[in-house]
Amino acid sequence: MNAKVKFAVVGLGNIGRRHLAVIDSDTNCKIVAICDIDESLCKHYSELYNISTYFTDFEEMIKFGEFDVVSICTPHGLHCNMTILAAKSKKNVLVEKPMALSVQDCELMIESARENNIYLMVVKQNRFNKPIALTKQAIESGKLGKIYSVVCNVLWNRNIEYYSKSDWRGKRNLEGGVLFTQVSHFLDLLIWWFGDVKKAKTFTQNFKHKIEIEDTGASIIEFESGVLGSLNWSTCVYGKNYEGSITIVGDKGTIKIGGQYLNKIDYWDVESYPLPEDIVFDDKPNSYGKYQGTSSNHNIVVEEVVKKLLNERGNVVEGNEGIKTIDAIEKIYKSII
Numbered sequence: 001m002n003a004k005v006k007f008a009v010v011g012l013g014n015i016g017r018r019h020l021a022v023i024d025s026d027t028n029c030k031i032v033a034i035c036d037i038d039e040s041l042c043k044h045y046s047e048l049y050n051i052s053t054y055f056t057d058f059e060e061m062i063k064f065g066e067f068d069v070v071s072i073c074t075p076h077g078l079h080c081n082m083t084i085l086a087a088k089s090k091k092n093v094l095v096e097k098p099m100a101l102s103v104q105d106c107e108l109m110i111e112s113a114r115e116n117n118i119y120l121m122v123v124k125q126n127r128f129n130k131p132i133a134l135t136k137q138a139i140e141s142g143k144l145g146k147i148y149s150v151v152c153n154v155l156w157n158r159n160i161e162y163y164s165k166s167d168w169r170g171k172r173n174l175e176g177g178v179l180f181t182q183v184s185h186f187l188d189l190l191i192w193w194f195g196d197v198k199k200a201k202t203f204t205q206n207f208k209h210k211i212e213i214e215d216t217g218a219s220i221i222e223f224e225s226g227v228l229g230s231l232n233w234s235t236c237v238y239g240k241n242y243e244g245s246i247t248i249v250g251d252k253g254t255i256k257i258g259g260q261y262l263n264k265i266d267y268w269d270v271e272s273y274p275l276p277e278d279i280v281f282d283d284k285p286n287s288y289g290k291y292q293g294t295s296s297n298h299n300i301v302v303e304e305v306v307k308k309l310l311n312e313r314g315n316v317v318e319g320n321e322g323i324k325t326i327d328a329i330e331k332i333y334k335s336i337i
Contacts (some may be wrong), residue, residue: 122322145252170211
């Protein structure tokens with residue numbers, strides 16, 4: 001591969017810095033511009049990664065235009081307008097989860113990408129976790145038989161400082177809710193396996209945090225496939241992240257993907273389909289100092305984006321698939337009792 005894909009990155013918070021690190025380490029990529037409203041961050045990371053051009057205004061970076069794809073790593077409520085602005089300038093987009101904060105915004109993003117003939121790609125790095133890939137194979141091969149139910153627990157810790165030291169976390173118009181931030185990757189997997197959310201009944205509360213969104217919730221879900229689901233989430237867990245797990249119950253087997261970040265198999269009992277003995281589970285979480293997030297497989301996401309842009313059939317999640325998670329989140333929140 002001779003040509004390098006030129007990236008721009010907007011938003012230099014925790015996830016934006018993760019994008020910078022993995023793009024910089026990929027020999028098929030080059031970071032040509034970065035953008036953040038905090039100029040000190042721009043100066044620091046432009047020096048760290050030897051990036052010659054930075055901006056504090058996204059529109060100015062778009063006008064600069066010397067890149068193939070922009071990674072959008074800003075607060076969720078900004079994703080839609082930034083995507084549309086990039087698309088109108090014929091720039092491909094890699095947008096962090098969640099794709100946006102409403103189905104309507106997602107539809108606007110998809111339409112703009114279609115009209116301007118660009119790729120709109122959504123980060124879904126957990127699909128590359130080894131336990132997730134093995135489970136996907138077990139489901140698609142029919143080895144689990146008829147699947148009856150699924151239980152998903154996202155029981156994490158986000159302390160007071162996580163919200164109080166941020167100018168966007170906990171705000172409804174910028175973060176949206178815990179389902180958008182901490183739970184969206186888990187919902188993506190459930191939809192990927194069992195189809196769209198058909199209906200739900202949900203309870204939420206804010207027990208601990210002085211924020212505009214919930215910090216705890218429980219939902220009973222029926223998927224289009226007929227699978228029944230139980231989704232439980234909280235950012236109130238004492239001390240540290242406790243569990244991020246999915247348990248699948250079928251008539252020919254049961255699988256529990258566990259650990260804190262869907263990074264290991266806690267239980268695998270499937271008829272005539274044993275877990276490979278030589279499998280090593282080495283997926284690591286994203287580390288953000290005082291807390292950790294889900295899988296750090298952003299390097300694989302970037303590799304697949306590069307393949308896609310160089311016409312090598314990259315395995316990416318495009319907008320018309322990414323919107324499904326937002327549709328599910330809307331249905332769950334609208335079902336609050």
